[in-house]
Amino acid sequence: MRTDSEQIADRPLVLVVGAGINGAAVARELTLNGVSVVVVDANDIAFGATSRSSRLIHGGLRYLERGDFALVRESLRERSILLKTAPQFVRPLRLRIPVRRRFGGLIWSVLTFLGWDRSCLGRFWLRCFPNARERGLWLIRLGLWMYDRLANSSPLPPGEGGRRPGEGRSTIDPRYPFACEYFDAQILSPERFTIALLDDARQLAQEQKLTFDVHTHTLAEFHGREVSLIDRLNRNAQITLQPDVIINATGAWGDATLADWRVGSPKLFGGTKGSHFVTANRELRAALGDGGLYAEASDGRMVFVLPLGEDQTLVGTTDEPFDARPETAVAEPREIDYLIDLVNEVVHSAKLTREDVVMSYSGIRPLPFGRADSPSSIPRGHWIEENTHGPIPILTLIGGKLTTCRALGEEVADRVLSRLQMPRLASSRDRFVGQVFNLPNQDQSGSEELRTNSSGQVENLPHVRDIIRHEWVRTLSDLVERRLLLIFDPRLDQPRLRELAMLLASEGVIRPDQVDSEVTTSATRLRQVYGININGAVESIPDRANPDLD
Ligand SMILES: Cc1cc2nc3c(=O)[nH]c(=O)nc-3n(C[C@H](O)[C@H](O)[C@H](O)COP(=O)(O)OP(=O)(O)OC[C@H]3O[C@@H](n4cnc5c(N)ncnc54)[C@H](O)[C@@H]3O)c2cc1C
Incomplete structure (x- = not known):
């Protein structure tokens, strides 16, 4: 990191x-x-929600029930752009949606559309008809029809629905x-995609002789018109x-960031x-084939069961209010049990356990x-909140999805x-x-730069040096x-x-005397954040209350 004597001088910045x-995405759009x-x-690239997502580039089929047509249309447009440009x-x-009934869910959908699902009427309806939320074949077909209309000239085939073929041999429950x-669409590595956006911004800046720097593990501190960047790993290094x-x-972290900067702001994030x-459960992975499942849990929530490479399956997600610091979030045993129950309900051969x-x-x-x-009725679009009271205007980004990052970047750049x-x-x-480095199993040219397995993980160490x-x-x-x-x-x-x-x-990058402590820190994070015991044995949902993850 540079010192304050090398203060960045060119403007605008x-x-x-x-x-x-x-x-x-904002950085790329601005350098462009x-x-x-x-x-x-403050941590690392893609440290937050970006690396904790369902890894889908999707229009948000379920947002149709809340009447959020503009968001679905925008997301479907962005899906097409990303399929073409990345x-x-x-x-x-x-994606397959297993369905139990031909009819059903229509009245509940109307109540949801009107925002009355949590009203007295909604609660009364659920008491009278406990299965009122369960979506039937015709309702889903209607949703898919609207999804296709909103997708306009999508490169993907249209949705369809009917009686399941090959019943009896199927691994989907006969119910x-x-x-x-x-x-x-699926994005197996939003982490590497984020790096690719930053790398593109770096190239654009080089071409135009602009300043472009990325400082990770760094905090920004305000001193009037000046901002100091404090390196958390080397507190002597500062840039102004x-x-x-x-x-x-x-x-x-948006509210906490504004509070750290002592910027007066109402609460923006919820x-x-x-x-x-x-899971590496073979029956489940075999049941998926080359596609995923989008299945309804007992409480009416939709959950994804997605292929992750050739051997693994990604199951998620839950949706609960959360007030603590984001870095302390871990999957609770109760959430995992909820997801396991859903899988076992739909794919009877899986018999998943913890x-x-x-x-x-x-x-x-x-x-x-x-x-x-x-939680499911909170709007899923994006907003930009401007704060112009201080010496430097601050634009805070609220909401947004992986899918719409380019559109949000464009909107922010226009404001700036x-x-x-x-x-x-x-x-x-x-x-x-582009990829920062060519990934052979994804690259038409067949060039051998990095070797990756089918989940997108990099395997050959010589090229890890390039990544470093x-x-x-x-x-x-x-x-x-x-x-x-x-x-x-x-x-691992x-x-x-x-x-x-x-x-x-x-x-x-680190000193030789830091090797041991880095290994210990990394192993601790793997256990606390991801429940991974790196000696190979699988830890069955460890007790991870209040881990110190930072
Ligand atoms: C469970 C889940 C599933 C999802 N699934 C999907 C999906 O399938 N498809 C989809 O399109 N979207 C999905 N999303 C939404 C999407 O992941 C997020 O909206 C998106 O990643 C948000 O990106 P972001 O850059 O705004 O925030 P983040 O990715 O959270 O990045 C914020 C960054 O700010 C850093 N930071 C925090 N405090 C400070 C500070 N004081 N100073 C400097 N840096 C700081 C953090 O370290 C972090 O790197 C999902 C989200 C979740 C949580």
Whole structure:
């Protein structure tokens, strides 16, 4: 990190605080339009909700029930753009919805659409008809028909539904005689996609001789018109800069960030917690084939059961109010049991137990604060809150999805450009998002740069050096969790952690005397955050109350 004697001088300059997918998309959009950018993250790139998501690029079929047509239309448009501009990251995914009944759920859907599902009428209806929430074949067909209409000229095939073929041989429980099918898209590695956005911003800045820097494990402190960047891993290293605009892209930390900066603001965020688990259960993985399931839990919530590479399955998510610091969120045993029950209900051959869970994770959705009756009724769009009372204007990003990161980036850039009285020069709509390094199993040219397995994890160590040098790696946890995605690799063990830590030391990222402590810290995080025992044995849902994750 540079010292304050090398203060960044060129203008205009935007400071993006938070290097999740939204901060990265904003940074890219700004450099594309000739603005210098410095990105800081208190932790690591994609440390927050970005790496704790369901990894889908989707229109949000269920948002139709709440009448959020504009969000669905925007998300479907962005899905098409990402399928075209980031095909190595975003791939079509067939999803099946197992259905029990031909009819049903219509009146409940109308109540939900009108926002009356939590009203006295809604509660009365549920008392009279306990299965009122269960969606029937015709209702889902109607939803899929609307989804296709809103998708306009989508490259994906339309949805359909009917009686399930091959009944009897199927692994889906016979109590579900019908199924609907539709397409959305999967992004196996939003972490690496975020790196690719930042790498593109770096290239754009180089071409235009702009300033572009990314500082991870760094905090921004205000001193009037000046901002000091404090390196949390090396407190002697500081940079001072004078940004023209600050983007608060700290997601679910957004309110805490404003409070740290002593910026007076009403509460903006009302995040909800979502947990997932991964299993290597063979019956379940075989039942999925090359697609996923979108199944209704007993409380009417929809849960995804998704293929994760060739051997694993990702199941999620829950949706609960959450008030604590986002980094303390872990998947609770109760949430895992809820998801396991859903899987066993639909795929009768799986017979999942807690012992089948190889890892789990939890994240906080950066949703807007409001008076919603239930977590699922909180709006899922995005908003930009401007605070212009202080010496530097601050734009806080609220909400947003992986799917709509480009659109949000575009919207934020437009606000910043108009504030800086600069014209829009270019659009990201047709701009390709390349890999930082070629991933052979995703690359048409077949070039052999990085070897990855089918879950997208990087396997060959020689090229890990390139990742360390070019992808802003500063700790062993950065490398293991969000660059190489080894959290999804059941073979991850202590010797591999040590090997990677030594590689970091040989690249000068850590000191040789830090190897042991890095291995210990990384192993502790793997256990506390993901429930992974790195000696290979699977820990069955450890007690992870109040872990110190930071
Ligand atoms: C359970 C779950 C499932 C989801 N599934 C999907 C899905 O399938 N598809 C989809 O489109 N969307 C999904 N989403 C939504 C999506 O993941 C998030 O909306 C998106 O990742 C938010 O990105 P972000 O960049 O705004 O925030 P984050 O990714 O949370 O990034 C915020 C960053 O700010 C940093 N930070 C915090 N405080 C500070 C500070 N003081 N200074 C500097 N940096 C700081 C953090 O370290 C973090 O890196 C899901 C979300 C969750 C939680």
